[in-house]
Amino acid sequence: MKALFFILIFVVIAVAIWQFVKLFGLTKGDQITTEKENNINGWFMLGLLGFIYGLMIYSMFAAKDMLLPQLSASTEGEHIDLLFKMTMTLILIVQFAMQFFIFYFTFRYRGIKGRKAYFFADSHKLEMIWTITPTIVLAGLIIYGLWTWNNIMDFSDAEDPLIVELYAKQFQWEARYAGEDNELGSASVRMIEGTNTMGVDFSDKNASDDVPLVVGEGKFVKELHIPKGRKVIFKLRSQDVLHSAFMPHFRAQMNCVPGMVTQMAFTPSVTTAEMRLNEDTMAKFEHINKIRKDKGEEAVEFDYLLLCNKICGSSHYNMQLKIVVDEEADFNKWLASQKTFAQLN
């Protein structure tokens, strides 16, 4: 019933607008636009250009603290960042120029009574220019883009990579390391039973040395450790619906698809400790902690994150896993302290 009340308010506002218009006799005037209207709207259009420019510049400055740290946490991400910067520069130039021409011409050629428009229907030369120029620029972007893409997606020749399985389900992440033989034991959702939540097939000889990720001693949440400077290949599985493993700091993302194993890989290049000392990160977290303090929440530290980035149900917005990048020696020590399936069962 309250909904009806709100709808009624909207209707009343609509009627009021029309009555107001009638009352002030605003319905008069020529059908074709008058010179005065062209003039006012021409100036307003110039104002809109200013608003768009202002918004662009303001957003770029205001967003500085807000964005991800400029420093990519993986070596592969550096290429992405470079390509991104190139593309963004091009975009900004095109955007500034095109918007300028649209609104400046609108303002400059706003209608005046008696002025004759210039009959200009075609120009082969101009058409060629603006077909060929974008073609050349795009060819450059495409070539560099494809080189980067292949570089990231093809990791068949990686030397001694660390293999980690990420297992997604509503609404949490599980993981297991491939262990000493660096091969994951086979698994299937049909094997899920009791504590075997990932459906690992223990009759597979590769499975016994696999290391499942559990909540560490004295910790509250699972921490996925990975080493700096060694290629990590993630094998992704899902138990129920589509999920997506999104690690924005590493510029990495891949969907988890029930019924198949997908994969992605990157080489971490900045440890958690190093990233906490990064300038961008420090500025961002200073800002965040100020906001948190005002809200009466406790301060937080930077941590790498794995987020779910494919709609997966009610708690999609809170499906996360903390990631820790260690120096390789520390990582090895940590991994050695974890229990294998053989030790657990």
Next chain:
Amino acid sequence: MSDHHHKETFVTKYVFSQDHKMIAKQYLITGIVMGVIGVFMSMLFRLQLAYPEQSFSIIEAFLGRAGEGGVMTPDMYLSLVTIHGTIMVFFVLTAGLSGTFSNLLIPLQIGARDMASGFLNMISYWLFFLSSVIMVISLFVETGPASAGWTIYPPLSALPQAISGSGLGMTLWLVSMAIFIASSLMGALNYIVTVLNLRTIGMKMTRLPLTIWAFFVTAIIGVVSFPVLLSAALLLIFDRSFGTSFFLSDIFISGEVLHYKGGSPVLFEHLFWFLGHPEVYIVILPALGITSEIIATNSRKPIFGYRAMIMSIIAIAFLSTIVWGHHMFVTGMNPFLGSVFTFTTLLIAIPSAVKGFNYITTLWKGNLQLNPAMLFSIGLVSTFITGGVTGLILGDSALDINVHDTMFVVAHFHLVMGVSAIFGMFAGVYHWFPKLYGRMMNKDLGYLHFWLTAISAYGVFFPMHFVGLAGLPRRYYNNTAFPIFDDLMEINVVMTIFAIIGGLAQIIFLSNFFFSISKGKKAVQNPWNANTLEWTTPVEHIHGNWPGEIPAVHRWSYDYSKTDDNGELWGGQDFTPQIVPIRDGEEEF
């Protein structure tokens, strides 16, 4: 053609009408009603995003149990974004935009008495109406409306255990969409046949206004791609109800293993995006066609590069059917395919850039009549470019990795197809209102409407790019679970304020629209001094459009400000309608 003297009853004239002008109005009104629902939903979930834990009585009033205490549930949030997307993309911007203006303008601008099949046209509208009704009914089912996102990827959309919206709500969604697709196919076939066969004497394809070219090509894309979505929907219905495994495999949910084996959700994604991407162009091409016409008319200049515009439309249409994989770079699709789709996707930038440059050149040295239709058209060109340039990032597979499914994507497509197409629709309504209802809309309210809408559109969607670049995924109920997003709160509030202003500004439009139907100033026959054929028909609608013979056409539709050898305007006026024969010494363009 149709029987002029047939006696019309209320039902045959206003309800089961076979007259294309009446059907156009029916499409428009239905589209507006659906649009109000869709936009209102977006205002509700914007409230949730900006003020995640605060209570609003408006939320409780409209969402009932799903908004108990004034805070919506996560499931209801997902339902709202799902239905908002579905309604805006299909019901407003496909049926509301294309349905209205294709129906109104195709017969009028090519010189036909009606559509090729008036009966099919009527069926097409009523199927659309039926599908709208079913979609609206789905909002009221107990388990909630569909909530798997407008892309309805299985398994989430297939399993009621996965999310409650995938129960009856999803079934109704699928039924509604299947009917919608049937409706849209009937409409599209009719448009194609009409354009090909019913053009008046002298109306060569190369003399057609760009509006008609856009509608014609749009209809072809629709016929090519919509059936694929229908097949996907049917297969999904099979998986949901009859135990098949087209899209499902190896699933363990709510404590049990399901029997599905061997299917693949990636297959669904392919089928969905084979429609889904062309759909973007089904939405935007008619808007661009409308813009071409309005910009030329109100610049008092021919559209620049008419032939290049046609080539661009065709090139965009062709490319649009081979780029769908750019929505799937990180789905586990073979990386080589990713390379191919990157290549084809970035190619689309070329015809799009040509169109953009041509619009700008059309404005150059014109004598611009800045009426509301023109403002919205120029606004469209602006938002189309702002939204379009970021396509270079999303279409590039390597760059897409880190922005895929973030708010960056949301910002991109809202500007490039959402706001742009809506602007095109508004422009069309302001421009052809005199043709639709024989009256003028109020200009001052039109200006106010444009300024509020344009500023709030930029205010909502421009900052949203940066939220996405900060790594915030889309379809997040709130971002308080992640401290790294705490600093996005302020900007979320700003976007929500603009969204509410923009939403409320539409009341001005609605008020103007509905009152002008009965109270607007009477229109003259050719209020904008335009060249196209529709302005040669009488103001009062008649069956068959022209009282006597259908006029013959002698020239293209863009002879604005054409001068003779002495530099004088032909005939002393700055426009030469298509029905005027080529004069002595005049060269046809």
